Amino acid sequence: MHKVITLLALAAGAAQAQATATWDDVAAKEIEAFARQTFQAWQAQDVDAIRASMASEGGLGAYDNDMNGVPVRIRNADEQVRYARQMFDETSKMGATSSFEIRAINCRATQTAGVCAIEFDASMAMPVGGKQVWPVRATLVARKGTDGWKATHWHSSAAQAPAPAETMSLGPSPIPALNMDPKALTWKDLPNTGGVKIAPLWENPDNHGSASLVQFPKKWKIGRHYHNAGLHAVVLKGSLKTTGEGGGAEEGKVGAWTFDPAKWIHTTESKRGATILMITDGPFDVVMVDDKGNPVSAPAASTAVPAK
Numbered sequence: 345m346h347k348v349i350t351l352l353a354l355a356a357g358a359a360q361a362q363a364t365a366t367w368d369d370v371a372a373k374e375i376e377a378f379a380r381q382t383f384q385a386w387q388a389q390d391v392d393a394i395r396a397s398m399a400s401e402g403g404l405g406a407y408d409n410d411m412n413g414v415p416v417r418i419r420n421a422d423e424q425v426r427y428a429r430q431m432f433d434e435t436s437k438m439g440a441t442s443s444f445e446i447r448a449i450n451c452r453a454t455q456t457a458g459v460c461a462i463e464f465d466a467s468m469a470m471p472v473g474g475k476q477v478w479p480v481r482a483t484l485v486a487r488k489g490t491d492g493w494k495a496t497h498w499h500s501s502a503a504q505a506p507a508p509a510e511t512m513s514l515g516p517s518p519i520p521a522l523n524m525d526p527k528a529l530t531w532k533d534l535p536n537t538g539g540v541k542i543a544p545l546w547e548n549p550d551n552h553g554s555a556s557l558v559q560f561p562k563k564w565k566i567g568r569h570y571h572n573a574g575l576h577a578v579v580l581k582g583s584l585k586t587t588g589e590g591g592g593a594e595e596g597k598v599g600a601w602t603f604d605p606a607k608w609i610h611t612t613e614s615k616r617g618a619t620i621l622m623i624t625d626g627p628f629d630v631v632m633v634d635d636k637g638n639p640v641s642a643p644a645a646s647t648a649v650p651a652k
Contacts, residue, residue: 367453368455372452374488375484375493376451378397378493379451382394383464385397391425391428391429394425395425398424403421405417405419405497405498406497406498407498408427408499410430437588438588440468443467444465445467446463449462453488458485459483459485462483463482465480481500482499482501483497483499484497485497485498529543534630537630539564540559541558541559543557543559551626553573553625554624556628557621558620558622560618562614564614565613565614566611568589568610568611569612570606571604571606571624572607574605574606575625576603576624577596578599578620578621579598579600579618579619582619583616584612584614585613586604587610587612588609589609589610609633
């Protein structure tokens with residue numbers, strides 16, 4: 345008789361578990377609404393709402409990519425908040441705005457747990473240079489407790505392979521072998537820059553993009569300016585500090601790579617002096633600007649502080 349009662353109890357428990365695990369359309373709509381609210385929190389850069397969206401117990405964290413496309417693992421709410429703040433800070437330094445647009449979302453849920461498969465576009469609009477869009481696929485896992493729906497895991501990845509890199513036009517002839525010894529190069533002063541010298545290495549005859557070595561004197565600083573062409577730089581010697589409009593400064597030391605988007609307003613300085621390898625995607629220039637960002641005349645542009 346005891347065995348019969350035990351078997352009946354087990355059967356009843358299995359039936360109850362099966363009933364509990366049944367997909368629930370109402371719960372599916374709830375978790376979808378929760379997913380959309382979470383996207384809105386990221387859109388609004390609401391760190392408190394982002395933290396509140398995560399389960400405080402038993403969460404598996406997240407697998408994601410940082411702003412440079414490098415995979416990251418987030419193990420708890422504190423790491424998620426640090427990751428969010430770092431992303432928002434970097435976006436602010438660039439003067440950019442980010443947005444998320446859900447393309448498709450399909451959710452399944454029981455009364456206690458659920459999962460959503462989401463396709464969305466992550467976008468970043470720069471002050472200059474237009475808008476970049478990254479199609480993303482993601483999976484959101486969440487549970488429902490007395491505190492409502494909370495995320496227990498997030499996993500995202502690129503929805504499409506990156507486009508193959510375009511081959512740079514080298515003009516009518518290939519780039520020659522270059523002598524990178526600064527002493528063997530021809531240096532000339534860069535006008536209105538307070539002692540900066542430049543040694544051209546190569547120029548594309550089609551778009552006038554170029555490669556050059558550039559030397560900055562000690563105790564040097566130049567005010568608010570921009571370049572009409574995008575500019576890549578690798579620090580070979582010393583250090584160079586760049587401060588973008590709206591705040592946020594980066595200290596480029598030996599080996600550091602930096603990129604200045606076209607018409608990005610910033611200031612630059614070097615306490616110890618510096619030598620960089622500079623590559624531009626168009627003619628190189630320095631355009632000084634006033635407090636409103638308007639170009640100023642050449643005589644007033646000589647705001648660089650030369651070495652003493």
